[in-house]
Amino acid sequence: GAGVSQSPSNKVTEKGKDVELRCDPISGHTALYWYRQSLGQGLEFLIYFQGNSAPDKSGLPSDRFSAERTGGSVSTLTIQRTQQEDSAVYLCASSARGGTKHNEQFFGPGTRLTVL
Amino acid sequence: AQSVTQPDIHITVSEGASLELRCNYSYGATPYLFWYVQSPGQGLQLLLKYFSGDTLVQGIKGFEAEFKRSQSSFNLRKPSVHWSDAAEYFCAVSRSGGGADGLTFGKGTHLIIQP
Numbered sequence: 001g002a003g004v005s006q007s008p009s010n011k012v013t014e015k016g017k018d019v020e021l022r023c024d025p026i027s028g029h030t031a032l033y034w035y036r037q038s039l040g041q042g043l044e045f046l047i048y049f050q051g052n053s054a055p056d057k058s059g060l061p062s063d064r065f066s067a068e069r070t071g072g073s074v075s076t077l078t079i080q081r082t083q084q085e086d087s088a089v090y091l092c093a094s095s096a097r098g099g100t101k102h103n104e105q106f107f108g109p110g111t112r113l114t115v116l
Numbered sequence: 117a118q119s120v121t122q123p124d125i126h127i128t129v130s131e132g133a134s135l136e137l138r139c140n141y142s143y144g145a146t147p148y149l150f151w152y153v154q155s156p157g158q159g160l161q162l163l164l165k166y167f168s169g170d171t172l173v174q175g176i177k178g179f180e181a182e183f184k185r186s187q188s189s190f191n192l193r194k195p196s197v198h199w200s201d202a203a204e205y206f207c208a209v210s211r212s213g214g215g216a217d218g219l220t221f222g223k224g225t226h227l228i229i230q231p
Contacts, residue, residue, distance in 0.1 A: 033218055043206065045218030059218060091160065103148060103210050105219065107160040 002026075004108035006092050012114045013082055021077045021111045025094030032075050033095070033105060034067060038088035049075060082115045089113070118143040118209050122222035129197050130230045137192040137225050139207030148210035149190040150219065151181055155203040163205075166190060177201070202229045 005024045013019050025032045034046040046059045049069040060066070064083075069075040079086055089112050093105040119142045129135050141147055151163040164175025171183040181192045190207060204226050208219040 035218075042223045043208075043219075043221035045211070045220065048218050056217075093160075103217065103219075104150075104162060104165060106162070107152075109159045 006108040010112045018080045023075045023092030029094035030097045031095045033093040035091040036088045087115045120222035126226045128228040135194045139190045141209045150208040152206045
């Protein structure tokens with residue numbers, strides 16, 4: 001596709017349930033990023049992948065959060081045992097590698113997660 | 117650790133007037149700096165970026181920004197705003213300079229355009 005796509009666009013879940021959020025980066029982009037946007041915390045960086053590996057997972061808010069990327073393309077962010085404070089918009093971005101485009105990140109439309 | 121401060125939570129400007137949004141950063145080395153815009157219900161769109169070289173960078177939609185190392189600032193400017201510029205603006209710094217890594221964002225400035 002032309003841009004970063006995310007699914008679902010909206011997700012409503014009950015407290016304690018697990019959710020999976022999906023991100024499909026721009027074709028050819030090697031790096032993929034997850035962020036969270038909430039009223040109280042603003043935009044927070046969660047994790048990034050270079051290829052299939054995630055060098056730094058320290059931005060994940062708790063051990064209930066995990067992410068994986070397979071085949072150097074699609075990534076899923078999983079939140080286990082969701083809590084109300086997990087309610088936010090989860091944004092995905094991707095970037096190409098090398099030259100002046102390095103770390104120029106293109107964002108998807110986000111997944112709005114509501115935990116009841 | 118790096119940080120970004122956007123001192124103005126809200127700014128109101130008349131249509132046609134000039135605009136300057138402030139951004140200050142804290143980073144130990146040469147920063148990679150970005151400005152993003154987020155319109156209501158829309159995703160983040162990159163306006164411009166600074167990596168190195170000329171400290172005055174041009175972006176899309178008529179925006180420009182100037183990197184001032186002595187002031188640790190990267191302010192966004194536009195000579196004449198349009199009603200369509202009403203949005204949330206975010207300044208960001210790359211966590212570790214060049215290379216793929218997360219961005220640290222400021223809290224954002226909400227721009228209101230008066231007719």
